[in-house]
Amino acid sequence: MTIQSKQPSDIRSAVPPVERPSAKAHVIRTDAEAIAVAEKLAAEFARDASKRDRERIWPKEELDAFSQSGLWSINVPKAYGGPDLSYVTLSKVITIISAADPSLGQIPQNHLGVVAA
Numbered sequence: 001m002t003i004q005s006k007q008p009s010d011i012r013s014a015v016p017p018v019e020r021p022s023a024k025a026h027v028i029r030t031d032a033e034a035i036a037v038a039e040k041l042a043a044e045f046a047r048d049a050s051k052r053d054r055e056r057i058w059p060k061e062e063l064d065a066f067s068q069s070g071l072w073s074i075n076v077p078k079a080y081g082g083p084d085l086s087y088v089t090l091s092k093v094i095t096i097i098s099a100a101d102p103s104l105g106q107i108p109q110n111h112l113g114v115v116a117a
Helices: 008-014 031-046 049-055 060-069 087-100 102-116
Strands: none
Touching: 031 060, 031 087, 049 102, 060 102, 087 102
16 A cells, blocks of 8 residues: 655645735733633633534634634743733633533643643
């Protein structure tokens, strides 16, 4: 049996294009701001969480909102332009998002864990 690898052009055609945001993401600077942003997003995410799970809907709009909110960068070190917020805040943000939509809470948890490493 021979395994054939796909050429890069084949791989790119297999993945749908992702639109780039038209505006830069918000930059969060304080623990309190991160919590407030997470609470606002959680209220929005909770509305259709069960429908997304039940119907296996990819949460594109929700992930875009999360991206634009600035929460992806809350534990980026200050040396790299991030706010380097506390792990307590990071865990509160994940808890807030997960309470609204457990599936959406899992995605940033994995991302933020890798950034912390």
